Amino acid sequence: MIKLEPRGERSRLMAYLSPVLAILLTMLTGVILFSLLGIDPWHALVTLLYTPISDVYGWTELAVKATPILLCAVGLSVVFKAQIWNIGAEGQLLMGGLFGSFMALQLIDVEGLWVLPVVLVAGVIGGLFWAGIAALLKVKFNTNEILTTIMMNYIALNILLWAVHGPMKDPDGYNFPESAMFGDSSLMPILIEDTRVHFGLALALLAVVAVWVLMSRAFMGFQIRVMGLDASAARLSGFKEKRLAFFALLLSGGLAGLAGVSEVTGPIGQLIPSISPGYGYAAIIVAFLGRLHPVGIVLATFLMALLYMGGEMAQIELGLPLALTSLFQGLLLFYLLACDVLIGFRLRWISNTPGAQGSSTAPAQPLSTTNTSAQG
Amino acid sequence: MDIDLITNVLYAMVRTGTPLLIVALGELICEKSGVLNLGQEGMMLMGAVVGFIVTLTTGSLALGFFVAILAGILMSLIFGFITMELSANQVATGLALTIFGTGLSAFIGAGYVGKPVEGLDPIYIPVLTDLPIIGRMLFGQDLIVYLSFALFGGVYWFINHSRPGLILKAVGENPHSANAIGLPVFKTRYLAIVFGGAMAGLAGGYLSLAYTPLWVENMSAGRGWIALALVVFASWKAERVLLGAWLFGLASILHLVFQGLGFSVSPNLLAILPYLATILVLVVLSSNQSRNRLVAPVSLGKPFYAKS
Numbered sequence: 001m002i003k004l005e006p007r008g009e010r011s012r013l014m015a016y017l018s019p020v021l022a023i024l025l026t027m028l029t030g031v032i033l034f035s036l037l038g039i040d041p042w043h044a045l046v047t048l049l050y051t052p053i054s055d056v057y058g059w060t061e062l063a064v065k066a067t068p069i070l071l072c073a074v075g076l077s078v079v080f081k082a083q084i085w086n087i088g089a090e091g092q093l094l095m096g097g098l099f100g101s102f103m104a105l106q107l108i109d110v111e112g113l114w115v116l117p118v119v120l121v122a123g124v125i126g127g128l129f130w131a132g133i134a135a136l137l138k139v140k141f142n143t144n145e146i147l148t149t150i151m152m153n154y155i156a157l158n159i160l161l162w163a164v165h166g167p168m169k170d171p172d173g174y175n176f177p178e179s180a181m182f183g184d185s186s187l188m189p190i191l192i193e194d195t196r197v198h199f200g201l202a203l204a205l206l207a208v209v210a211v212w213v214l215m216s217r218a219f220m221g222f223q224i225r226v227m228g229l230d231a232s233a234a235r236l237s238g239f240k241e242k243r244l245a246f247f248a249l250l251l252s253g254g255l256a257g258l259a260g261v262s263e264v265t266g267p268i269g270q271l272i273p274s275i276s277p278g279y280g281y282a283a284i285i286v287a288f289l290g291r292l293h294p295v296g297i298v299l300a301t302f303l304m305a306l307l308y309m310g311g312e313m314a315q316i317e318l319g320l321p322l323a324l325t326s327l328f329q330g331l332l333l334f335y336l337l338a339c340d341v342l343i344g345f346r347l348r349w350i351s352n353t354p355g356a357q358g359s360s361t362a363p364a365q366p367l368s369t370t371n372t373s374a375q376g
Numbered sequence: 377m378d379i380d381l382i383t384n385v386l387y388a389m390v391r392t393g394t395p396l397l398i399v400a401l402g403e404l405i406c407e408k409s410g411v412l413n414l415g416q417e418g419m420m421l422m423g424a425v426v427g428f429i430v431t432l433t434t435g436s437l438a439l440g441f442f443v444a445i446l447a448g449i450l451m452s453l454i455f456g457f458i459t460m461e462l463s464a465n466q467v468a469t470g471l472a473l474t475i476f477g478t479g480l481s482a483f484i485g486a487g488y489v490g491k492p493v494e495g496l497d498p499i500y501i502p503v504l505t506d507l508p509i510i511g512r513m514l515f516g517q518d519l520i521v522y523l524s525f526a527l528f529g530g531v532y533w534f535i536n537h538s539r540p541g542l543i544l545k546a547v548g549e550n551p552h553s554a555n556a557i558g559l560p561v562f563k564t565r566y567l568a569i570v571f572g573g574a575m576a577g578l579a580g581g582y583l584s585l586a587y588t589p590l591w592v593e594n595m596s597a598g599r600g601w602i603a604l605a606l607v608v609f610a611s612w613k614a615e616r617v618l619l620g621a622w623l624f625g626l627a628s629i630l631h632l633v634f635q636g637l638g639f640s641v642s643p644n645l646l647a648i649l650p651y652l653a654t655i656l657v658l659v660v661l662s663s664n665q666s667r668n669r670l671v672a673p674v675s676l677g678k679p680f681y682a683k684s
Contacts, residue, residue: 085467137655141663146414146467147605148658151651154598162644281475288468321486323479323593330476334458337469341462
């Protein structure tokens with residue numbers, strides 16, 4: 001039989017190989033799934049992973065889809081490094097979109113270069129505000145952030161729906177739940193002509209670099225990493241744990257808010273009920289798949305964006321439900337968690353004779369996470 | 377406020393609280409064994425969609441509920457395998473279970489959205505159902521609501537008065553000591569996880585086969601997460617889970633009360649209430665940290681390694 005044997009120390013190689021292995025296993029599961037559905041698996045994989053980016057326009061669309069995911073994921077990488085479970089990027093994104101839209105509608109007839117920055121700042125404030133509530137509750141009342149951020153996702157969605165069905169509905173919009181189209185000055189400039197690639201991508205890449213510098217060069221980033229690895233060591237070193245937690249949550253919230261506002265001022269151009277097909281949740285998977293590292297996150301973001309485009313393509317070409325994307329997202333995270341076991345353990349064939357078992361000393365932590373309980 | 381309104385509100389409160397009660401009882405047992413499964417939402421959705429499809433195609437409600445429970449169990453076994461055999465982080469795995477269940481249920485249910493199914497009817501008991509105020513609340517419900525009463529009684533008795541319940545608590549408090557005196561830690565935790573899955577599947581089935589009754593993508597609408605908060609709210613006590621589930625049921629149907637009283641408030645804003653109530657409850661409870669440390673199962677969320 002196969003037995004897991006503790007390695008004694010974490011394998012760096014497996015930490016990098018595990019996401020690759022997880023992607024391969026997800027594809028293999030996809031092949032089995034497609035075969036069961038009576039679809040040629042090769043054709044399905046090509047439709048899913050190649051057709052969307054088989055021309056230059058496809059690549060630019062990939063960049064458009066990647067922008068909000070990247071912004072959310074890079075922010076999440078900071079909180080996750082601090083061992084704080086912000087599951088609320090989705091709600092923070094929606095709030096960013098809502099606040100940004102509110103500002104854009106106020107400035108709908110105003111022209112000027114300053115309009116877009118003001119709208120973007122409003123969106124960031126929306127994300128900061130939403131993450132700030134969860135951060136405040138965590139720091140002041142020790143409330144579990146998993147549950148509060150999840151609850152606030154639902155609250156944000158309902159506030160958005162209320163706004164778009166009520167006060168922010170376009171008065172000339174034939175009663176559709178949509179806001180008016182924003183003024184030109186509120187819209188993101190297009191980076192590449194004749195495509196939808198917008199300035200938000202530049203902001204996202206800038207955020208990646210900034211977070212990289214913060215986490216690898218700045219003292220603040222060092223403190224966050226120490227806090228995540230060993231909270232008591234951080235406390236003994238005199239790091240202000242609460243302040244760090246607050247900062248990390250706000251940073252991720254602000255970036256998620258920016259993601260939301262860059263969607264409404266970018267490819268959408270108005271406030272609609274469905275500004276995100278779950279980018280905030282996808283970003284959680286991206287952050288883990290990218291090993292919380294900027295380079296890994298960029299790569300994982302493009303894979304996730306491709307999965308969104310592939311899902312749409314599979315719906316058109318193969319008649320499969322759009323939920324194929326979220327199904328594969330879930331599979332990917334499962335396989336990643338399972339493969340991550342190999343970071344702390346190695347597989348060993350063991351004969352079933354007594355006394356042949358490996359030692360059961362305390363193993364290395366299988367995932368770069370410690371235990372969080374549901375209590376507040 | 378007239379008697380009819382109160383009667384109806386109490387009836388709807390229990391009915392709306394039922395899926396919450398069922399999931400929360402499952403999660404309570406699971407957490408008592410020291411396992412934190414954040415995948416309730418995913419397991420519920422799988423129960424809801426599979427139960428709905430089976431009932432729609434076979435016409436049998438009993439079969440639908442049975443398969444819903446089975447789906448919940450299968451989902452919980454995935455969680456069990458990854459967290460127990462591979463000692464993966466419980467929080468991340470539970471989250472993955474929810475994302476996976478949301479995706480898979482939407483995928484297999486895509487062709488069934490909006491189709492009608494003959495749902496579970498309330499049972500009419502002569503005299504008792506017609507009692508004022510509490511008649512419909514306690515005696516005018518459907519079969520699953522009565523089952524939830526029985527489940528509550530069973531779980532209460534199991535935790536507080538049975539020997540296996542004692543083992544469950546021992547495993548949850550200190551798995552290493554439990555292991556040392558020969559208690560089956562792995563088996564206990566597996567059974568607890570499976571019970572949690574079965575309850576989540578049943579609650580999902582209740583949503584799509586009795587409460588609504590139809591299938592819509594993501595129809596559990598965060599109930600799995602609210603149930604997790606409920607267990608904290610209940611300080612891991614069964615009787616308080618019952619109270620909490622009904623209170624949250626009440627928070628979810630306040631729009632009925634508002635309509636009955638003649639207020640007009642946006643349905644979207646009223647939909648916020650149960651989520652807001654969850655946050656408020658968490659804040660009030662978690663501000664007293666030392667108390668929480670005393671009531672929560674000590675090993676909650678911590679993986680258990682030593683296999684022998």
